Every structure is written in C-alpha cells, then in structure tokens.
Amino acid sequence: MDCELFKYLWRLGRGENHRELGESLISMRTHEATCQSCGAWVASELSVDGFLSREIARVNIPSGMGDRIRKRLEFKPIIENPGGVIPSRPSLSKSRLRVGILAASLMLLVSGGAFYALTRPIPVTDDSWNLFWDDCFAWEVSPPDRDRVANWFSSMGIRTELPQDVNYQHLVSHGIVVWDGRQVPQLVFANPDSNGGRPAIAKVLVLSSKQFRLESLFPLPGGQEGSRTRVDFLPESNEKSLYLVSHAGEKIDWLIGSAVSASSDSR
Amino acid sequence: MAQLVEEWIDLHADFLFRLAYRFCSNAADAEDLVQEAFLKAKENEDRLSNGPDEIRAWLVRVIRNSWLLKLRKDKRKRDWDPTWVDELAQLSPIQRDQPDFSDIQNHLDKMPWAFREPLVLHYLAEMGYREIAKQLDIPMGTVMSRIARGRSWLRTQLGINGSD
Known part of the structure; x- marks a missing residue:
C-alpha cells in the first residue's frame, strides 16, 4: 500500500471509525506502523481532530439549566387539549379581515333585501282599486279646481304658483314631468268642442324662477317642420313663474277665455 | 415527571446545549431549543422506548429541526455559497x-x-x-x-x- 492510498483510505474511514474498511484495515495498520511519514501524519490528524472536538465541545453550561428544564416540563397548561393540536390564534390582520368580510356580507344582504322589498312586484289591492274609482268618479262629477290641483302638488312636495286665468273646467290631467333634472308641474287641458270638431289639447308647464333662469328661454323656439304644434307662454306669466303652453291649434282662446293668445307676440 | 425524561435530562441536557449553542451562537436560544426538545420528548415518551443512543439521535434531530424552523422564520439562514x-x-x-x-x-x-x-x-x-x-x-x-x-x-x- 502506498502512502497516497493509505491517506485516502484513512480519510475515508475517519468518519466511520474505520468500521467498514475490512481487510484494508490490516494493510493500513501495517503501513502506518512501517511508514514513519504516514505514522506522523496520522498522529497529526488525530491531534487536529482531538483539538477540534475539544474546542467545539468547550461550551459553558449555564448553571441551573437542568432545574429550569424540569420546571418547564412540570408546567401544565390550564386548557387541556386532548387532541394534541393547539389551534393557532388568528392574527390581528386575519381577524380584521374576517370582521370586514362579515360586515360587507351583512351590508350586501341588508341592502339587497331592502332593494328587493322596495322594487318587487306587489298585488293590486282592493284599496287601490277603490281609490282609483273614487278619483275617476270625483273627476267626472267635479273636475278639480286650481286650489285642489295646487294642494295635490303641495302634497307631492312641489311648491308652485299655478296659473289663475285658465279654464280649469277643461283640465283633464295634471302631474309632474322632469325638465333638465328638475321636477316641473304639468297641466293638460282638452276641449272637445274646439278646433273644428277635433279635440284641442294644450299642455302647460309651470317653470319657476327658483328652478330655472327664465330669461334663458327666450326667444321661444319655432315649431318643428311638418308639425302643427306651437309653443307659447300664457299672458299672465311673470318674472317668478313662466307658464309655457304647447298646443296644436291656432288659438288658445278656449283655454284662457276671451284673452288674446300670446303666441303671435312671442315670435 | 416521568422517570425516563428525568434520566434523559441527566444524560443529554449538557450535550444538547453544546450542540444547540454551536448551531445558534446564543446561550438563551440554545437553552430554549433544549427545553423544547425535552418538552417534545415528554410528549412522546411512550413512543420513545429505545436505548440511550437512539434517544440522543432523536433529540439531536429535534434540536436541528427546531433550529432550522427558527432560521426559516427569522430568515437568518446563510445561503449556500460555493465560492x-x-x-x-x-x-x-x-x-x-x-x-x-x-x-x-x-x-x-x-x-x-x-x-x-x-x-x-x-x-x-x-x-x-x-x-x-x-x-x-x-x-x-x-x-x-x-x-x-x-x-x-x-x-x-x-x-x-x-x-x-
């Protein structure tokens, strides 16, 4: 066995305490005993190993460590957990996230429920029918006068100054329309005996200076080509309320009695 | 406390502390590792009925795993550097x-x-x-x-x- 092989086998066997070298171990021992150089090398290596082992193992053991270990082992947690698995406490951020998700879900549920409750189709009740027929009958017997119409608009939350010099006997409908995003009262008048046998219809919009800059309406637009509809304003219009009237006839005398139509003047 | 764990503490505590100290370079961390190792040994006492060498190997493994876990958490583990x-x-x-x-x-x-x-x-x-x-x-x-x-x-x- 040459020196190189000997050193190689010796290094190889060092970690295994030469247990598995078998017959090679005998040759190695012979070589070590006969080769001065390798004998010295082995002594040096063992010296280094011994030194490293001692140095690495040289750690001061803290006093009382054994007692502290025993004390800790004797401690029993208050809450026994037979399953052996300690549930991890959710972190603060997770808890907040869960609360947030729960709150958002709850809000979604409530708002969804409210939306459905408000918009769901509902059955027509007898009370609704009775009110409907009462209204029709009342209109048939006695069409609403200016005060009743004003009260109705007031009940709808719209404060308005309705025209006075119109014939409310011809009123067939009143309601609310939207103009430029503002709620505007609308009155619809009809006269079946006017306009050469064809019913004359006039729609009156009540525009308030609190809602619109009325001067911006002037001059009034002309009629559409191919249409007989014309737009005028009632003579009693003032700086606070403008009564815009659209009609299909040449004149609206039937609406304002003997008053002269303002249409021709406005153009 | 069970007799077995008592024996293990007497036999291996010092050695385990040295090992843990060489791993983590800190006496407090090392003692924590040792205490945790014996806690686990106590929990698994029934299953650990082998000889002292096997017990020691098991405790070394526990110390090592605990330390690696802590290293991962602390992100203090030094990366492999072939140079x-x-x-x-x-x-x-x-x-x-x-x-x-x-x-x-x-x-x-x-x-x-x-x-x-x-x-x-x-x-x-x-x-x-x-x-x-x-x-x-x-x-x-x-x-x-x-x-x-x-x-x-x-x-x-x-x-x-x-x-x-």
Whole structure:
C-alpha cells in the first residue's frame, strides 16, 4: 500500500471509525506502523481532530439549566387539549379581515333585501282599486279646481304658483314631468268642442324662477317642420313663474277665455 | 415527571446545549431549543422506548429541526455559497498566522450552514459520515466533502499547521 492510498483510505474511514474498511484495515495498520511519514501524519490528524472536538465541545453550561428544564416540563397548561393540536390564534390582520368580510356580507344582504322589498312586484289591492274609482268618479262629477290641483302638488312636495286665468273646467290631467333634472308641474287641458270638431289639447308647464333662469328661454323656439304644434307662454306669466303652453291649434282662446293668445307676440 | 425524561435530562441536557449553542451562537436560544426538545420528548415518551443512543439521535434531530424552523422564520439562514472556500486565498498572511483559540464559535459563525452543520455533528455529536448523511438526508460523499472542506478552513483560520 502506498502512502497516497493509505491517506485516502484513512480519510475515508475517519468518519466511520474505520468500521467498514475490512481487510484494508490490516494493510493500513501495517503501513502506518512501517511508514514513519504516514505514522506522523496520522498522529497529526488525530491531534487536529482531538483539538477540534475539544474546542467545539468547550461550551459553558449555564448553571441551573437542568432545574429550569424540569420546571418547564412540570408546567401544565390550564386548557387541556386532548387532541394534541393547539389551534393557532388568528392574527390581528386575519381577524380584521374576517370582521370586514362579515360586515360587507351583512351590508350586501341588508341592502339587497331592502332593494328587493322596495322594487318587487306587489298585488293590486282592493284599496287601490277603490281609490282609483273614487278619483275617476270625483273627476267626472267635479273636475278639480286650481286650489285642489295646487294642494295635490303641495302634497307631492312641489311648491308652485299655478296659473289663475285658465279654464280649469277643461283640465283633464295634471302631474309632474322632469325638465333638465328638475321636477316641473304639468297641466293638460282638452276641449272637445274646439278646433273644428277635433279635440284641442294644450299642455302647460309651470317653470319657476327658483328652478330655472327664465330669461334663458327666450326667444321661444319655432315649431318643428311638418308639425302643427306651437309653443307659447300664457299672458299672465311673470318674472317668478313662466307658464309655457304647447298646443296644436291656432288659438288658445278656449283655454284662457276671451284673452288674446300670446303666441303671435312671442315670435 | 416521568422517570425516563428525568434520566434523559441527566444524560443529554449538557450535550444538547453544546450542540444547540454551536448551531445558534446564543446561550438563551440554545437553552430554549433544549427545553423544547425535552418538552417534545415528554410528549412522546411512550413512543420513545429505545436505548440511550437512539434517544440522543432523536433529540439531536429535534434540536436541528427546531433550529432550522427558527432560521426559516427569522430568515437568518446563510445561503449556500460555493465560492466560500476561496476566501482562503484572500486571507492575508497576518490573518493566517494569528491563531485564535479563544472562541471557535466566531469561526463557526462565519462558516456557511451547509458546512457547519455536518462539522458540528461530526466533532461534537461524534456522529459518523453515514449517520450524518441519514440525519441530513444528503449523500455520504457530500458529507465527507463538506466536513473535509470545513475542517480545512477551520484549521487555516485557527492557524493549525499540518497537511490535509
């Protein structure tokens, strides 16, 4: 066995305490005993190993460590957990996230429920029918006068100054329309005996200076080509309320009695 | 407390502290690791009915796993650096000629974990290459290589003469 092989086998066997070298171990021992150089090398290596082992193992053991270990082992947690698995406490951020998700879900549920409750189709009740027929009958017997119409608009939350010099006997409908995003009262008048046998219809919009800059309406637009509809304003219009009237006839005398139509003047 | 655990503390506590200290370089952390290891031993006492060598190997494994877990949490684990041994060439003669036997831990701390762990297991726990390979789940050749390189580097750092 040459020196190189000997050193190689010796290094190889060092970690295994030469247990598995078998017959090679005998040759190695012979070589070590006969080769001065390798004998010295082995002594040096063992010296280094011994030194490293001692140095690495040289750690001061803290006093009382054994007692502290025993004390800790004797401690029993208050809450026994037979399953052996300690549930991890959710972190603060997770808890907040869960609360947030729960709150958002709850809000979604409530708002969804409210939306459905408000918009769901509902059955027509007898009370609704009775009110409907009462209204029709009342209109048939006695069409609403200016005060009743004003009260109705007031009940709808719209404060308005309705025209006075119109014939409310011809009123067939009143309601609310939207103009430029503002709620505007609308009155619809009809006269079946006017306009050469064809019913004359006039729609009156009540525009308030609190809602619109009325001067911006002037001059009034002309009629559409191919249409007989014309737009005028009632003579009693003032700086606070403008009564815009659209009609299909040449004149609206039937609406304002003997008053002269303002249409021709406005153009 | 069970008699077995008492015996294990008497037999292995000091050794485990040394091992843990060489791993983490901190006495408080080392003692925590040892206490945790014995807590786990107590929990598993019924299953651990082997001889003292097997118990010690089991405790070493627990210490190692706990430390690696802590390293991962702390992100303090040093990355594998294949050029590490080349540091030898960059050391000045003065550095190489100044042996420092006072605290080998300083040198171990500079050593990458991949070298330090098998070296400590070999010299402190007196584990053979095969046992270390099994413990670390790496080939035995890798264990031999890492221990040889770590040993060589340590010898140079400590100024121990001799061929390797």
